[in-house]
Amino acid sequence: MQASIAFLADYRTQNFVRKVVLDLHRKYSIRFFASLLPAHVSLKQPFEFEDLEKLENYFNYLAAEINPVEIELDKFYHSLWGDFGILALNVKRISKLRKLHYQIDKELNKLFKDPSSPYDGENIIFT
Template sequence: MKATFVLLANNELENMGRRIMLEAHKKSKLGFEMARLPHHISLKQPFHIESLEEIENYFDEFVKTLKPIKVILKEVKCYPSSVFGYSSGVMVIEADKSQELQSLHKRLNEELEKIFGECKANFDGDEYIFHMTVAIGGGSFDNYEKALKLLDQQEYDIEVIFNELGLLYYDDDKITPGSYFCYKRVAIV
């Protein structure tokens, strides 16, 4: 099992993400795998867990310590990805690497490790790239690059307030399509 904590998009941002997903698919047949999850910004990539109940208890306490978080979304980019076990791509809207996001990422890593032991995930640390995924898998990286070049708008520079935290659950450590979903949503007040 794996889990991760994410900032969930509001309705306006969710709709924008779905529009970009569809536009990218129409340009280069990328598919709709990302539609399995609500659009979000991960505070940490998926990490192995022993007990969903224990992680959920921590999640419930963690969210009580948060206040709404301002994030600036910058531009659409794509990267190679093999998250599903085959060579493909991922298209994201990168977020400004604010001090607030960096602090939350660091705090989450430190607290999880202190409470649960090693909870290492790919890309943890100072080089972590905050982003909102709009497409993943379903096509070659060449198709991702093609779609990116053909998208109508690649730079956004929009400010969004995130006021909901999500707990994503992955039923297997391989992140097989169809084995994950948003398990829990809680308002940040």
């Protein structure tokens, strides 16, 4: 099985992103899929895990341990993911996100055989 860990955007940000994508689609017939995933900031890219209950317990622990984090977004960018267009807001790198990513990596390595992903450590991309 695979899972990812992310902060989900608030409703205001989510609706803003969907409106921009819908406007672009109406104007340029671009096939963005705004509802494929909710607007989010990835903290851990997809990783393999063996035990769902263990992962759920970890999510509960993590949610209780972290404080709210203000995330600054500064510009749009786009890329492709297979046949899908991705429109995203750039996250200004903040040390709290990087520190949290390293904490998650360290803790997941204690719980699962190989929770690594290509974007761990210095390669993390906050989108």
